[in-house]
Amino acid sequence: MEEFFHAHQAQHYLVLAALLFALGAAGVVIRRNAIIVLMSIELMLNAVNLTFLAFARFPLVQNSPMGNFQHAHAAVFFVIAVAAAEAAVGLAIIIAVFRSRTSVNVDEFDVLKL
Amino acid sequence: MAEMILFYVFAAGVLFAGAQVILWRNPIYGAVSLVGSFFFLAGVYVLLAAHLIAILQILVYAGAVMVLFVFVIMLLNLKEEELGEQRLTAFKFIGLLAVLAATAIISWKALGPAYPGAPLHDNAHLRDFGTVREVGKVLYLASVLPFELTSLLLLVAIVAAVVVAKGKI
Numbered sequence: 001m002e003e004f005f006h007a008h009q010a011q012h013y014l015v016l017a018a019l020l021f022a023l024g025a026a027g028v029v030i031r032r033n034a035i036i037v038l039m040s041i042e043l044m045l046n047a048v049n050l051t052f053l054a055f056a057r058f059p060l061v062q063n064s065p066m067g068n069f070q071h072a073h074a075a076v077f078f079v080i081a082v083a084a085a086e087a088a089v090g091l092a093i094i095i096a097v098f099r100s101r102t103s104v105n106v107d108e109f110d111v112l113k114l
Numbered sequence: 115m116a117e118m119i120l121f122y123v124f125a126a127g128v129l130f131a132g133a134q135v136i137l138w139r140n141p142i143y144g145a146v147s148l149v150g151s152f153f154f155l156a157g158v159y160v161l162l163a164a165h166l167i168a169i170l171q172i173l174v175y176a177g178a179v180m181v182l183f184v185f186v187i188m189l190l191n192l193k194e195e196e197l198g199e200q201r202l203t204a205f206k207f208i209g210l211l212a213v214l215a216a217t218a219i220i221s222w223k224a225l226g227p228a229y230p231g232a233p234l235h236d237n238a239h240l241r242d243f244g245t246v247r248e249v250g251k252v253l254y255l256a257s258v259l260p261f262e263l264t265s266l267l268l269l270v271a272i273v274a275a276v277v278v279a280k281g282k283i
Contacts (some may be wrong), residue, residue, distance in 0.1 A: 007232050008229065011225045014221060023133060033141055046155055053159055066256070071252055071257070
């Protein structure tokens with residue numbers, strides 16, 4: 001069991017990221033509540049972060065074309081910042097739509113006009 | 115040995131809490147499960163030797179973004195009937211499991227040729243990999259323009275959130 005983990009260490013992290021992304025995508029598709037849809041998008045963003053970090057620790061080449069594999073950590077930093085901004089604006093949009101529709105059901109958001 | 119046990123514990127926690135997010139009908143339970151999922155994910159980040167990112171994950175997600183979610187959920191104060199009926203039927207549940215199993219098998223098989231044996235390069239043994247000093251060097255030397263633009267992005271997001279949510283200025 002332990003040899004198996006060490007022989008396939010990189011795959012473990014990357015498959016976990018793929019599963020988390022699939023969970024987030026499934027949440028976006030099967031849930032109607034707009035807040036849950038936003039949360040599922042956060043899950044998908046975190047899955048991508050996990051992929052970045054897994055490839056930073058287990059790169060496929062010896063030397064990075066950027067000179068340093070910690071550029072992946074910088075990329076994750078920017079993804080976290082963009083995700084925070086996206087959550088703030090997305091929740092503001094949900095509040096604005098809730099005010100005119102009194103609903104957070106995405107099936108009822110079928111007209112662009114407020 | 116310890117690394118393997120910790121990985122499986124954290125991975126199970128991430129997936130279990132992540133599944134709770136989309137299975138609970140009430141969004142407040144989903145928000146709390148999301149916090150748990152992000153805490154377990156921070157543990158996985160530590161296993162990947164990304165110490166700074168793990169701390170940022172807890173500070174930004176479990177601290178700031180989750181407060182925002184919980185705040186909005188309580189502000190909207192949805193009634194029972196507004197939540198809608200639970201529409202997670204047996205077919206959707208089986209479909210979710212099938213999607214997860216297919217994703218796991220396909221990604222495992224697809225990654226086989228890329229990592230035929232144990233990973234050739236393991237950067238976790240590098241000195242100072244993923245510490246504040248090393249990631250800070252990358253952030254402030256190699257990508258200083260995106261870093262400064264991020265502050266502008268956050269400023270725009272603050273203004274946009276206020277303008278959109280307030281209605282009448």
